Amino acid sequence: MTDLNSKYNQLIAENxxxxxxxxxxxxxxxxxxAKDIFSKKGIPSIKNEDYKYTNLLxxxxxxxxxxxxxxxxxxxxxxxxxxxxxxxxxxxxxxxVNGQYYEFQGDKETLPEGMIIGGLAEMSKKHPExxxxxxxxxxxxETDSLIALNKALAVDGLFMYVPKGAAFEKPIQIxxxxxxxxxxxxxxxxxxxAEERSHAQIVICDHTLSAExxxxxxxxxxVVNEGALLEYYNIQNQHNGSSQITSVFANVHKxxxxxxxxxxxxxxxxxNNLRIALIGEGAHADASGLSLTDREQxxxxxxxxxxxxxxxxxxxxxxxxxxEKSTTAFTGRILVQPDAQHTNAYQSNKSLLLTDEASSNSRxxxxxxxxxxxxxxxxxxxxxxxxxxxxxxxxGINSREAKLLLMYAFAFEVIEKVKVEPLAIRIEDLVxxxxxxxxxxxxxxxxxxx
Amino acid sequence: xxxxxxxxxxxEGQEILKGINxxxxxxxxxxxxxxxxxxxxxxxxxxxxxDIFEVTDGEVTFQGENLLEKEPDERAKDGLFxxxxxxxxxxxxSMVNFMRAAVNEVxxxxxxxxxxxSDFLKVLRDKKALVEIDxxxxxxxxxxxxxxxxxxxxxxxQMAMLEPKLSILDETDSGLDIxxxxxxxxxxxxxxxxxxxxxxxxxxxxxxDYIVPxxxxxxxxxxxxxxxxxxxxxxxxxxxxxxxxxxMEA
Ligand SMILES: Nc1ncnc2c1ncn2[C@@H]1O[C@H](COP(=O)(O)OP(=O)(O)OP(=O)(O)O)[C@@H](O)[C@H]1O
Ligand SMILES: [Mg+2]
Numbered sequence: 013m014t015d016l017n018s019k020y021n022q023l024i025a026e027n028x029x030x031x032x033x034x035x036x037x038x039x040x041x042x043x044x045x046a047k048d049i050f051s052k053k054g055i056p057s058i059k060n061e062d063y064k065y066t067n068l069l070x071x072x073x074x075x076x077x078x079x080x081x082x083x084x085x086x087x088x089x090x091x092x093x094x095x096x097x098x099x100x101x102x103x104x105x106x107x108x109v110n111g112q113y114y115e116f117q118g119d120k121e122t123l124p125e126g127m128i129i130g131g132l133a134e135m136s137k138k139h140p141e142x143x144x145x146x147x148x149x150x151x152x153x154e155t156d157s158l159i160a161l162n163k164a165l166a167v168d169g170l171f172m173y174v175p176k177g178a179a180f181e182k183p184i185q186i187x188x189x190x191x192x193x194x195x196x197x198x199x200x201x202x203x204x205x206a207e208e209r210s211h212a213q214i215v216i217c218d219h220t221l222s223a224e225x226x227x228x229x230x231x232x233x234x235v236v237n238e239g240a241l242l243e244y245y246n247i248q249n250q251h252n253g254s255s256q257i258t259s260v261f262a263n264v265h266k267x268x269x270x271x272x273x274x275x276x277x278x279x280x281x282x283x284n285n286l287r288i289a290l291i292g293e294g295a296h297a298d299a300s301g302l303s304l305t306d307r308e309q310x311x312x313x314x315x316x317x318x319x320x321x322x323x324x325x326x327x328x329x330x331x332x333x334x335x336e337k338s339t340t341a342f343t344g345r346i347l348v349q350p351d352a353q354h355t356n357a358y359q360s361n362k363s364l365l366l367t368d369e370a371s372s373n374s375r376x377x378x379x380x381x382x383x384x385x386x387x388x389x390x391x392x393x394x395x396x397x398x399x400x401x402x403x404x405x406x407x408g409i410n411s412r413e414a415k416l417l418l419m420y421a422f423a424f425e426v427i428e429k430v431k432v433e434p435l436a437i438r439i440e441d442l443v444x445x446x447x448x449x450x451x452x453x454x455x456x457x458x459x460x461x462x
Numbered sequence: 463x464x465x466x467x468x469x470x471x472x473x474e475g476q477e478i479l480k481g482i483n484x485x486x487x488x489x490x491x492x493x494x495x496x497x498x499x500x501x502x503x504x505x506x507x508x509x510x511x512x513d514i515f516e517v518t519d520g521e522v523t524f525q526g527e528n529l530l531e532k533e534p535d536e537r538a539k540d541g542l543f544x545x546x547x548x549x550x551x552x553x554x555x556s557m558v559n560f561m562r563a564a565v566n567e568v569x570x571x572x573x574x575x576x577x578x579x580s581d582f583l584k585v586l587r588d589k590k591a592l593v594e595i596d597x598x599x600x601x602x603x604x605x606x607x608x609x610x611x612x613x614x615x616x617x618x619x620q621m622a623m624l625e626p627k628l629s630i631l632d633e634t635d636s637g638l639d640i641x642x643x644x645x646x647x648x649x650x651x652x653x654x655x656x657x658x659x660x661x662x663x664x665x666x667x668x669x670x671d672y673i674v675p676x677x678x679x680x681x682x683x684x685x686x687x688x689x690x691x692x693x694x695x696x697x698x699x700x701x702x703x704x705x706x707x708x709x710m711e712a
Binding site for chain 1 (some may be wrong): 510511512514533534535537538539543544546549550551552553554555559560561563564567568571603604620624
């Protein structure tokens with residue numbers, strides 16, 4: 013066993029009891045098993061094919077502490093935190109702080125009847141049968157030891173239950189905040205269940221509130237039941253000393269749609285795992301991602317879409333704009349099972365390199381075991397089109413603005429997939445500011461984007 | 463307006479322009495003709511500031527100022543317009559936003575206020591009518607999926623929007639059908655004032671029946687080898703370039 017792995021085994025061993033006492037029986041169920049699986053497998057190195065493009069060892073080698081699970085919250089109102097000049101979204105806000113559910117700040121009246129929203133630890137005591145039915149059912153810790161690490165150490169997270177036929181007046185915005193006065197290693201576990209024919213829009217915003225280093229590992233399990241539509245948007249905007257691994261697992265049932273988009277603006281190392289299983293006929297998945305990177309940022313998106321039954325469709329559309337020495341990677345695996353006739357699967361990955369030092373890797377992996385299948389994929393990596401730049405300059409637009417227009421045009425193809433209009437507008441604004449280098453200059457905001 | 467003296471330019475170490483001299487006065491129309499590969503588009507690109515070409519010798523003044531030291535967008539804002547032989551497609555950038563940005567840049571440079579949205583749209587409508595382009599084209603991305611002829615019309619539409627002092631039209635007639643040729647030529651003529659000047663690069667006398675040049679130049683192997691009145695174009699039409707080549711070799 014390497015020193016690194018024994019360090020984490022020790023961390024788990026030392027904290028297991030404390031973690032358990034702040035969590036719930038249902039969440040504690042299997043914690044020891046997870047600990048054993050992790051201890052057997054250890055932190056994945058780049059020799060592991062799944063982590064070929066993302067070297068986690070330097071990160072895990074740094075010194076980290078787990079958060080104080082009893083810490084009082086240093087603020088009371090979300091408006092005190094967000095002082096950016098981006099227009100406010102009209103949403104119901106749910107806050108988590110360092111991986112623990114904090115509170116619901118919104119208008120409970122606007123929530124549909126039967127809707128449950130709260131901390132996973134608390135809700136698994138209040139609604140044990142609902143949570144137990146779905147928790148730990150999808151996220152496989154056998155294939156990824158970091159899922160086991162999350163399971164061993166996650167104290168809390170969010171539970172959201174959308175009852176049959178329910179629809180929302182407003183999107184639910186989950187704001188994950190990280191703050192602390194020492195480098196923190198955080199783990200959180202979310203569970204989202206959308207019952208039959210319901211429709212919900214969820215917006216996840218990841219933010220850092222202090223300049224310390226953070227490293228978050230979050231796992232989200234999602235169930236989209238028959239005929240439901242779940243939209244799940246994630247805006248990753250942390251300072252560049254902050255890293256995160258997100259793993260989203262979604263089971264999509266008959267005639268249901270899972271629509272997800274991840275916008276990565278700032279952050280150190282970001283690894284997003286997206287695993288979607290289309291398990292009922294007529295299920296549909298739409299997954300897109302946009303990352304705008306600079307300095308030494310690294311964003312790695314790994315998707316795995318499984319077509320298990322006939323007549324399902326999936327679309328994937330991932331783009332990145334890379335500046336300075338940043339790097340991105342995309343691995344898109346599509347698995348079409350023998351039964352999944354009439355599958356329609358599409359995948360595209362495009363990167364725009366602004367410097368010679370930036371680099372991006374793209375790796376499509378298609379495994380098709382059915383014969384009546386439409387499956388296409390494409391990847392391009394390119395530089396800014398000089399001729400287009402010159403054309404715009406010839407009409408009086410200076411080179412900086414011309415470049416921005418081109419970058420923006422490139423990014424817009426992903427932004428337009430965001431169906432919550434105020435969110436799309438806000439993302440447009442954030443992307444514009446990000447491309448102009450202005451995000452790092454919002455000075456009266458607590459949120460430390462850099 | 464424009465004064466070119468002994469202009470030499472090369473690309474990848476290969477000299478393409480080998481000492482061009484040209485004077486264009488306000489209000490004049492000059493035609494440049496010449497065989498394929500003689501350097502016509504290169505001259506246009508160098509004047510517009512395309513940096514893949516290296517100017518190795520000579521000087522160019524535009525409205526009394528040194529043109530060559532300016533950035534392409536500054537040249538455009540000073541009133542130099544190039545209608546490209548091969549207009550580039552820019553997916554994702556809408557014609558409307560592109561033109562709004564361009565028009566406002568040019569206005570800012572002239573010390574005029576930005577156009578109000580409604581005023582801008584009115585100008586857009588008027589100018590579209592001038593070159594009779596399909597109004598749906600302006601809702602699309604710049605040149606994306608435009609037919610060859612639509613791209614050329616779109617160039618003249620942009621010229622109408624920007625009201626340049628000097629327009630260089632690089633084979634704007636190629637790819638246009640007979641009606642479109644007439645429309646485009648009429649558009650150019652309507653935009654003509656006693657002050658602004660035009661350089662028309664073409665292979666065909668036909669365009670010059672509509673846009674009547676004051677002077678016709680023949681560019682051959684990187685040099686202007688002959689200049690004359692509009693009848694020079696007729697001679698070329700009749701005899702081709704062989705007699706020029708013979709004259710050069712003699
Ligand atoms: N980007 C480039 N790279 C290399 N050579 C070039 C480039 N652009 C032009 N040239 C060369 O310069 C010479 C002049 O080309 P140019 O396009 O100016 O000709 P032209 O007179 O406009 O021809 P045409 O009538 O066919 O449009 C040609 O030999 C061409 O191959
Ligand atoms: Mg040419």
